[in-house]
Every structure is written in structure tokens, then in C-alpha cells.
Amino acid sequence: MAPRPLGRALNVEPETEPGRAAAPTDRTRVRRIPERGDYDPAVVRAILDEALIVHVAWVDDGAPRQIPTLHARVGHTLYVHGSRASRTMRALRDGAEVCITATIVDELVLARSLFHHSMNYRSVVLYGRAREVTDREEFDAMSRALADHVAPGRGAEARPPNEDEFRQTLILAIPLDEASAKIRTGPPKDDDADLGLPVWAGTLPLRLATGEPEPDPTLAGGIDVPGYLTDYRRPTA
């Protein structure tokens, strides 16, 4: 799978050989229904690029915590950002171990039995610890990457961070070293004895759709809606 144009534009090199399947670790190996596991870094990257957000879990004083947040994947690294005033961001910056999940639900899977109901999905789980992005050039590039993840091209259009914003914002980098994907596709798997039941069975495809872009009430006249919003798609590249 080709890297995103974003990665090329930023000239960010993957930190490990991109095409090689990584060996699963004890935590990333898919145990339940192992044939759903996929350890190919290209598959992991594609799911992270398509997912609009991730959920970040960490441990705070022995208890589980979790937040949804926007991310960007550039090369072999996942980036998240937030306010320096956020307790979450500070805990992650200070080296808390994280478990990050990206989940795309592709289809509802309706079986003849309640037991065999399922979903077709593509998910990624990533374990690691964050590094703070302190270099100003990398910070600016990843600020653009986070906007481009939402809408490609946006990173170059919007005003870059000023000195105050740089000081207020934490960008954290987590390498994709310990990651795996889990994927289910296909029809329901009903028991043979149930195939004659008079119940509809099959799948319902789901996708992210968009409405009409709503201009900011203070938007000056003569500024057209960008093409990346009128024909919005994920993955964006």
C-alpha cells in the first residue's frame, strides 16, 4: 500500500522497513479466532489512516482511563495532541503506557440466531509509550498532519501555530512497534440446523456520510467551500 501523500510531503521516513510484517507480541497476538489477526504494518497503517479518531487508554493510580481523540499517522508513528493543561496529556507525556484502539465498523452481520450476530470491522490495537514532540519544526509539521488527517490539504491552508499556541499544546508520538489489526469480513456463520429458519440473514454495509458544509457565521464573502469538504471521503488519500 502506498504511503499517504502527506508522509511524502513531510519527508518523514518510516522508522522501520514499511513492507515487512512484524511479529506479534504476547499482547498483540489475536487469540480468540486467530485467523482474524493481521500483523502486516501496511494493513495497520491503512486502518489508522481511515479511522477518524482513536481511543487512548492508560492507567491512572491503578485504574483504567480512556479518551477519544483525533490522531495522525505519519510513517511508522502515531501522533495525538492536546492541551498542556490536560491531566491526561501530562500523564501520557510523563511516560504512562498507552493502549490505543482504532475501530472502523464496516457492516452489521445479522444471523438467524442471536448467538451468531456479529459485525464486520477493521480494528487496530497499539501499545507503547509516548515521546513529546519538542522540536519546533516537527511540531509544526505534525500540527499540519493532524489537520490533514481530518481533511487533506487543510494543514497548508490554516494559520500555523504561533509561539503561544506552541507553548500551550502537547503533541505526543507513539511508534507503531507493537501494533496489530483484527478484521472480520463476510456473511454470518449460522449453524447448519438454523439455515431453514424463516429469518432474513445477511449484512448491512455502513459508511461515514457527510451533509452540507456549514460556513462559520463570521465567514467573509467570496471564500468558496474547499473541494475536500464537498467530496469528503475516508481514507482521505
Next chain:
Amino acid sequence: MAPRPLGRALNVEPETEPGRAAAPTDRTRVRRIPERGDYDPAVVRAILDEALIVHVAWVDDGAPRQIPTLHARVGHTLYVHGSRASRTMRALRDGAEVCITATIVDELVLARSLFHHSMNYRSVVLYGRAREVTDREEFDAMSRALADHVAPGRGAEARPPNEDEFRQTLILAIPLDEASAKIRTGPPKDDDADLGLPVWAGTLPLRLATGEPEPDPTLAGGIDVPGYLTDYRRPTA
């Protein structure tokens, strides 16, 4: 807000007074941008009902773990299910503390500055410990509720769990005692100094859309696609 028809059909009573706002705990109080916090149980329930899935985080040997999973909300309780062979489900059954998040992204929020980019979203965070559903009647009712969460009416149509399936499946119940919602709405909040920049600003609405239902290859003739799939909406009720 009215309870879901499902809850009424099952005759499950909320375990606490439904309309009263709960006091936030130390963990559920929204600290960053507190005006986005909402502790009204009706708001929490509505978000849980609309979200197709949740992410469940827990702590395993000191490290964070997390999985996406289907859920159902009935009364004042959230239900999740899985295989008894799953290490995750066994850990949760054995009393591990959980942090459960439901996230609905409503709009992309595009500001003139990279710094003020955001999302409009509705999310819930729930802390608690699970109780195993051991009563067969409750188990069957919640099996139906989990299917109805995906597609209303499905629970009554599909074949109920048999004795083997009952033995293989864990259904866990987490009370909504320690839950809060966080909501952002509205246009971007740009700095006054940026309002004149020649950059489009505003919001892009997002929604879940469906494609054509795909019948199972083994589906017998004469079984129509159910109405809950041809006109699929969330929230489903």
C-alpha cells in the same frame, strides 16, 4: 427523554430515578472546558443508545488494555457480551474495574488556525465493575437487547440462545452510576485576529449511512429484507 421501547418491552425498571442529574465524581467531572460536561442521566443514556459500539478499557497486570465491543443500554445498566473463552471477558467478570467510552462524532470543525481545529461530538465515559448475568431469563432478555441495539425488532426474530450457547456466552452488566457526558457543538472559535484570513471556516456534518442489505448466500427465497434495515437509523428508537 422517553426510555427506548426495548426497555419498556422487557419491563426493566431503571435502578435509580431516571430524570435526576447525578452528581459528578472526581473522575467523571469534566475538568478541561467544564461547560462541555453534562451529568444528566437522560443525556448519558441517549448517547449510549445512539452509539453503535463502545470501547472498554481495563487494567491487566498493571498495563492498559482496551477493546471495541457491541453494547446495549437497558434502564440504568449497560450490557456487553462475549465468549466465556475470552481472557478479556473473564477478567471483566472477575471484577476488574472498567472505563467504558461511547463516542459519536457529529461534525468536523474547521477553524482559520490549525490550533482551533476541533470536532463536534457527544461522548460518554462510564466507570464501574461488572456483574455477570447468570439468571437465564435475564440472559435471554439481554441477548435480545443486544440484537435490538443493532437493529430494533431483531431480538424477537432471531433464534434465542440454546443451552450450549448460554454456557459459552458471558453477558456482563455495568450500572450507570458513575457516568458523564461531554458534548461540543457549534462553529469554530477563532481568534479575532484571524477572522480576516482568506481561509474557509465552518463545520462539516457527519452521519452514519447504510448501503444495500446483502443477503446471506444461503438465504432461502421468499424472505424479505426487514424494514429496520431498508430504513436504518441511529438512534434506532
